[in-house]
Amino acid sequence: MIVSSLVLIEGSNVKEEALGISLMNALQVVIGRVPGPDSGWVLHVAANSLDDLGKALLEFGQIQGVTGVLTLTLRT
Helix, strand or coil, X not given: CCEXXXXXXXCCCCCHHHHCCCCCXXXXXXXXXXXXXXXXXXXXXXECCHHHHHHHHHHHHCCCCXXXXXXXXXXX
């Protein structure tokens, strides 16, 4: 089962390069900047399971400068 999610990564000083992390059984498909100086990034993430998606979200939360990780949509 593939799980797809649109995720908001909050943090004013998060660089796009920092978001290019290895997610094990998940893959970032698209990265886009949210308009505004302190808005963050929107990612489309695809994972093999809900557990893998959860692990990926935790990994994003560990990136320096990230102040929040919010799931905007989830599709299974």
